[in-house]
Amino acid sequence: MHARIDQAGCVTSVGPTLQRVLPEGWQGRNLSDLVTIQSPSGIHTGLDLLRMGPVRVTGHLRSANDLRLKGGWVPEGVGGVLNLSFGISVCDAVRRFHLTEADFAPTDQTIELLFLAEANAMAMGSALDMTLRLQQARQEAEERSVTDPLTGLANRRAFDLALAQRLQRASPFTLAIMDLDRFKLVNDTLGHGAGDQVLVRVADILRNSVRRGDLVARLGGDEFVLLLEDCASPTALGARFTTLIAKISTPDSYEGQAYHVGASIGWIAVKPPQNCRADDLMRHADSALYAAKSGGRGCHRQYHIS
Incomplete structure (x- = not known):
């Protein structure tokens, strides 16, 4: 960027880039109205600059005093030329004045x-x-x-972590293991596609049957587990499990072929600080599930901690 100064210290012409940066009405104005020279010191007007020989200068625009300028002054005839650059302020200048590569000479280090x-x-x-x-x-x-890829439920790893946290929390909860009845028959006669549909359907029923804070997980195969936040009365929990079994036992079809699965549930109400371990609880709930299966299936059984 350059500005040509006449013998009166006024700006007579400027380069295209400086013209975009200076405010309107720059022509014929004293240099000091447009640019503040900070170094060398003592330069207050264009006439002061005319009395200098070739010298490096630093300063800033009057209209943008946060953008630092540096360059050099070269006397020429009765006037001179002031060459300026934004230096390290160039990025701010480019954004503020919407400058482009075309506003700088190809050899300019600014590029x-x-x-x-x-x-x-x-x-x-x-x-x-x-x-x-x-x-x-x-x-x-x-x-x-921590997610079962088929059903989107929590998997065995997520369940183990959640059960350990419940035991550490030492607050009442209910653990229930559920196994599907006649699932193997559907899988063997209608194919794995039908089996997958059954598992996804059951997962949706379980997901929509629990409350906030409860956990439903698929342990593998057709085995599911529920961790319920509290221990309601055995009667209330029994009614809840009976309703769940009834929903799962509703007949359905796969590619036009009807099928009918059911569910059996074994559960245990846990009230810490009972001396409980995760392995023992799973074994107790599994024992109750076996009792439900032996008792005719399609039902639930509770394990009572002695």
Whole structure:
């Protein structure tokens, strides 16, 4: 950027870039109305600058005093030429005055500075994008590690963690293990597609039958488990399990072929600080499930801690 100064210290012409930066009405005005020279000291007007020989200068625009300028003054005839550059303020200047590469000479080091700034911004953007993608991938991996891929329910790992937390919390809860009746018959006669449909349908029923804070998980095969937040009365819990079994036992069809599965449930009400271990609780609930299966299926049985 350059400005030509006459013998009166006034601006007679400027380069195209400086013309975009200066306010309107710059022509014929004293240099000091447009630019503040900070170094060398003692330059208050254009006439002061005319008395100087060739010298490096620093300063700022009157209209943008936060954008620092640097350059040089070269006397020429009765006037002179002031060459200016934004230096390290160039990025702010480009944004503020909407400058482009065309506003700078190809040999201007400003172009290199702009390139470096743009490259740095792109690198920072790429790094941020990579960080966000890695965080998302890690979150998705963590979710997959605790989710059953077929039903979308919690898996065995998630259930084990939740059961351990419930025991540490030392508050009452109910553990129930549910096994489907006649599932193997459906799977063997109608195929694995029908079996998968049954499992997804049962998962939806279970998911819609629990309350906030409860956990439903698929342990594997046709075995499901429920962790219920509290221990209601045995009568209330029994009614809840009876309703659940009735919903699951409703006949359905797969590709036009009817099927009928049922469910059996074994459960245990846990009231810490009873001396309970996760393995013992699972064994007790499984024992109650076996009793339900032996008692005719399609029912529930409670295990009573002695």
